[in-house]
Amino acid sequence: MIEILIGFIGASLWLYILLGGIDYGAGILELLPAGALREPRKQVINQAMGPVWEANHMWLILIVVILFMGFPGIFTTLMISLHLPMLALLLGIVIRGAAFTFRHYDAIQAPTSQRVYTLLFGASSLWTAFWLGIIAASLNRGTIDLETRSAWEAYILPWCGLYPVAVGLFIICIFVFLAAVYLIGETEDAALRQHFTRHAMLLNWCVVFSGGGVFLASLAERQSLASAFVRNPATLGVMVLASSLFAALWRFIRAGRIRLTRAVASGQVTLILLGWVLLYAPNAVLTRQKPLSFYDTASPPATLWQLVLALVIGSLFIFPSLIYLFRVFKMKP
Amino acid sequence: MMAARATMAFSLGFHIIFAAIGMTMPFFMSAAHYFFLRRGNAADLELTKLWMKGVAIFFAVGAVSGTVLSFELGLLWPRFMLHAGPIIGMPFSWEGTAFFLEAVAIGLFLYGWKRMHPWVHWATGLVVGISGFVSGIFVVAANGWMNAPSGFDWVNGAAQNVDPVKAMFNPAWAHQTLHMQLAALQSVGFAVGGIHAFLYLRGKAHDFHLHALKIAMTFGAAAALLQPLAGHIAGQHVARLQPAKLAAMEGHFETSTHAPLYIGGIPDVEMRQMKWGIPLPGMLSFIAHDDFNAEVTGLDRFPEKDWPPVLVCHIAFQIMVGIGFAMAFIGLLYFWFLRRGVFPPWFLGILVLFIPLGAVAVEAGWVVTEVGRQPWIMCGLMRTRDAVTPVPGMVYHFYLFLVLYLGLAAATVWLFARQVRAAQTRISLKFHD
Ligand code: HDD
Ligand code: HEM
Ligand code: HEM
Numbered sequence: 001m002i003e004i005l006i007g008f009i010g011a012s013l014w015l016y017i018l019l020g021g022i023d024y025g026a027g028i029l030e031l032l033p034a035g036a037l038r039e040p041r042k043q044v045i046n047q048a049m050g051p052v053w054e055a056n057h058m059w060l061i062l063i064v065v066i067l068f069m070g071f072p073g074i075f076t077t078l079m080i081s082l083h084l085p086m087l088a089l090l091l092g093i094v095i096r097g098a099a100f101t102f103r104h105y106d107a108i109q110a111p112t113s114q115r116v117y118t119l120l121f122g123a124s125s126l127w128t129a130f131w132l133g134i135i136a137a138s139l140n141r142g143t144i145d146l147e148t149r150s151a152w153e154a155y156i157l158p159w160c161g162l163y164p165v166a167v168g169l170f171i172i173c174i175f176v177f178l179a180a181v182y183l184i185g186e187t188e189d190a191a192l193r194q195h196f197t198r199h200a201m202l203l204n205w206c207v208v209f210s211g212g213g214v215f216l217a218s219l220a221e222r223q224s225l226a227s228a229f230v231r232n233p234a235t236l237g238v239m240v241l242a243s244s245l246f247a248a249l250w251r252f253i254r255a256g257r258i259r260l261t262r263a264v265a266s267g268q269v270t271l272i273l274l275g276w277v278l279l280y281a282p283n284a285v286l287t288r289q290k291p292l293s294f295y296d297t298a299s300p301p302a303t304l305w306q307l308v309l310a311l312v313i314g315s316l317f318i319f320p321s322l323i324y325l326f327r328v329f330k331m332k333p
Numbered sequence: 334m335m336a337a338r339a340t341m342a343f344s345l346g347f348h349i350i351f352a353a354i355g356m357t358m359p360f361f362m363s364a365a366h367y368f369f370l371r372r373g374n375a376a377d378l379e380l381t382k383l384w385m386k387g388v389a390i391f392f393a394v395g396a397v398s399g400t401v402l403s404f405e406l407g408l409l410w411p412r413f414m415l416h417a418g419p420i421i422g423m424p425f426s427w428e429g430t431a432f433f434l435e436a437v438a439i440g441l442f443l444y445g446w447k448r449m450h451p452w453v454h455w456a457t458g459l460v461v462g463i464s465g466f467v468s469g470i471f472v473v474a475a476n477g478w479m480n481a482p483s484g485f486d487w488v489n490g491a492a493q494n495v496d497p498v499k500a501m502f503n504p505a506w507a508h509q510t511l512h513m514q515l516a517a518l519q520s521v522g523f524a525v526g527g528i529h530a531f532l533y534l535r536g537k538a539h540d541f542h543l544h545a546l547k548i549a550m551t552f553g554a555a556a557a558l559l560q561p562l563a564g565h566i567a568g569q570h571v572a573r574l575q576p577a578k579l580a581a582m583e584g585h586f587e588t589s590t591h592a593p594l595y596i597g598g599i600p601d602v603e604m605r606q607m608k609w610g611i612p613l614p615g616m617l618s619f620i621a622h623d624d625f626n627a628e629v630t631g632l633d634r635f636p637e638k639d640w641p642p643v644l645v646c647h648i649a650f651q652i653m654v655g656i657g658f659a660m661a662f663i664g665l666l667y668f669w670f671l672r673r674g675v676f677p678p679w680f681l682g683i684l685v686l687f688i689p690l691g692a693v694a695v696e697a698g699w700v701v702t703e704v705g706r707q708p709w710i711m712c713g714l715m716r717t718r719d720a721v722t723p724v725p726g727m728v729y730h731f732y733l734f735l736v737l738y739l740g741l742a743a744a745t746v747w748l749f750a751r752q753v754r755a756a757q758t759r760i761s762l763k764f765h766d
Contacts (some may be wrong), residue, residue: 051441054436102744325440
């Protein structure tokens with residue numbers, strides 16, 4: 001049963017990174033200069049994200065709900081130790097959602113107010129993605145301290161440092177990369193397509209470099225993470241596979257094969273996520289004292305059963321309707 | 334702790350308004366859409382789209398503020414959630430499911446014009462309303478559990494023998510959800526009706542706004558007429574489940590038979606008596622226990638450290654009930670004028686005055702439920718101060734949210750006003766008569 005729930009968390013995380021990632025990435029992309037393409041780019045992003053953005057963010061809420069109902073120990077630890085990054089994340093989520101909606105529904109589409117919305121949307125996308133990275137990094141950094149009495153060690157040190165910052169930047173690069181790849185297929189306009197293609201290729205390099213940055217930062221912090229990563233055959237294998245997909249990615253991008261490009265790009269991101277998870281499964285959070293695993297923190301079985309029931313029945317409704325949603329909007333009429 | 338409380342109260346108070354709109358407005362929209370599909374006239378289509386924009390704006394803000402809440406439960410009350418999560422997570426997981434459907438359906442509805450069969454498209458709009466409504470029921474059931482904890486045994490400060498199903502269908506869930514859903518319908522119905530009454534009085538497209546007013550007010554007035562009954566049922570349950578809350582709501586200090594109900598009045602906690610209220614002898618006994626001579630437990634039966642803030646509860650309760658009866662009366666008048674077929678301008682003027690009152694009553698009602706439960710977070714079992722987060726500096730957390738939400742509320746109102754103004758010009762041009 002716990003495995004089923006871990007599966008649901010994993011699946012939600014995966015979908016959140018891919019779908020939510022595109023969503024964040026699109027916002028960040030709008031911060032980059034585009035000259036005359038600025039306005040058409042905004043239109044494409046509105047078109048592509050409008051119908052799905054609410055759904056894209058439900059994955060995060062799903063994770064939160066599963067954690068607090070099924071694994072309250074993990075949930076409360078994170079909410080206490082990572083209080084500040086969580087707060088920052090929330091701030092970003094609120095502003096981002098509001099800015100995106102306001103931009104679309106403002107009855108008077110004046111250039112100044114539109115520019116303000118776009119700026120807010122972009123900046124909050126960047127900000128939120130960064131803090132997502134900080135939180136992700138803090139999970140396995142082993143600096144969460146359950147016993148200390150010093151406020152600094154309890155609420156600041158768990159997430160403050162070079163490594164979390166590096167992961168934050170890495171996540172940003174991944175999200176923008178995903179968005180650029182995805183948006184190529186969302187427009188018929190040749191100039192825009194080229195714009196997105198150029199960004200996708202550039203950002204691919206950014207992903208590689210910031211990924212390297214994560215390793216360096218982890219070495220600089222004297223964590224065992226980097227060496228553990230290389231020593232573990234599973235994670236190493238996953239990484240080699242991810243890198244070997246580069247060749248394919250570049251070929252497909254150049255050839256304008258949209259679906260294949262998307263598949264490979266999301267495959268790469270999936271592999272990165274997989275490597276990160278494999279590294280310290282089945283623990284969910286590493287702390288200074290003991291690792292918190294899903295198994296030790298699970299709720300009583302009666303609760304887990306109800307949770308699984310809700311998720312399975314929910315999926316029966318949600319997945320068909322999601323597929324319908326994507327079909328209605330992603331098929332060219 | 335006060336900062337954490339204030340943050341929670343503020344976030345919820347903000348969210349609940351948007352939630353109420355999000356779960357009822359889609360029904361109005363679907364009704365207008367239905368008329369359009371049936372009769373095919375342009376005014377109904379315009380109205381559907383107008384309300385659709387309202388739904389979209391309020392849904393988005395409701396959704397982000399709800400996301401904040403789901404984190405805040407942990408950020409502010411980690412020690413409560415540690416125990417409560419496994420017990421009461423169930424309605425939240427169903428709520429999450431319902432929201433997910435709602436989010437998908439709203440995507441389909443907002444952007445699905447001309448892409449789907451018209452009736453399928455109509456159905457997605459209805460699904461938005463239904464799933465929003467259902468999720469509202471779930472979340473209020475979760476709140477009911479805080480008032481009437483059940484579905485577990487409390488052994489040495491920890492929960493055992495957890496039964497999530499029993500926790501969800503706790504003794505308070507039914508009356509609270511009934512009352513809340515009616516409250517949402519009536520407050521949003523009156524607000525929307527009031528806005529169209531205003532536009533009717535000001536604008537040129539009289540038929541258009543009258544039609545809109547009728548759709549919204551029919552929902553609102555029907556709910557308003559049922560509400561005193563639902564409130565009475567709620568009161569009876571509270572008398573049984575949380576006598577201290579009832580006593581605080583009524584400023585009832587001494588246990589007595591043939592207990593009076595006070596209209597207005599200020600409870601004086603020092604002197605333990607009501608000042609300036611108009612007593613209706615025996616009414617409280619009747620309301621709480623259906624018997625004019627029944628004994629009603631007063632605050633004297635509880636140690637003073639377990640008293641909720643009496644003054645706040647009493648005032649909030651009076652506000653809610655006062656508005657409730659006023660709205661029921663207006664609802665009656667509405668149906669009367671509806672049958673006569675004409676609405677006199679003074680009546681429309683009154684409707685305009687009622688735009689904010691539903692929201693005021695909703696907030697007052699939540700204050701009654703929440704403040705009346707103090708000092709408990711889980712009634713009778715866990716005190717609020719034992720639940721609060723150990724994180725220092727919560728005041729800043731509060732200020733941050735205060736600024737954020739005030740800004741967001743101001744921006745939403747501003748945006749909404751722009752929408753209404755633009756619509757007003759457009760509609761006046763198109764449908765003037
Ligand atoms: C005004 C709107 C309002 C709404 C919609 C709610 N509450 Fe509430 N809540 C308050 C208003 C409030 C309050 C009256 O403002 C409290 C009580 C005392 C305080 O300082 O804040 C509060 C406190 C409060 C606390 C902190 C502990 C406490 O002081 O009791 C929790 C955990 C909740 N509430 C939970 C909920 C849940 C789960 C709700 C919905 C399902 C809910 N509240 C609806
Ligand atoms: C502790 C209390 C609450 C929590 C944790 C909570 C959680 C949430 C979450 C996560 C969302 C966003 C879902 C999305 O993205 O679509 C949301 C929206 C919503 N909430 Fe709440 N909520 C709470 C209180 C309430 C209350 C008291 C009501 C109403 C009675 C309510 C009704 C709704 C509705 C109808 C929506 C859908 C958004 C809309 O239509 O505007 N919620 N809530
Ligand atoms: C007309 C007479 C009314 C009576 C007698 C009444 C009675 C009550 C009582 C006894 C409670 C406390 C329930 C509890 O703590 O479990 C309550 C709560 C509440 N009331 Fe009312 N009420 C009335 C009208 C209204 C109106 C008109 C609204 C809003 C439009 C409203 C909104 C609420 C809300 C939001 C709550 C808290 C949520 C809940 O407990 O479900 N009430 N009411």
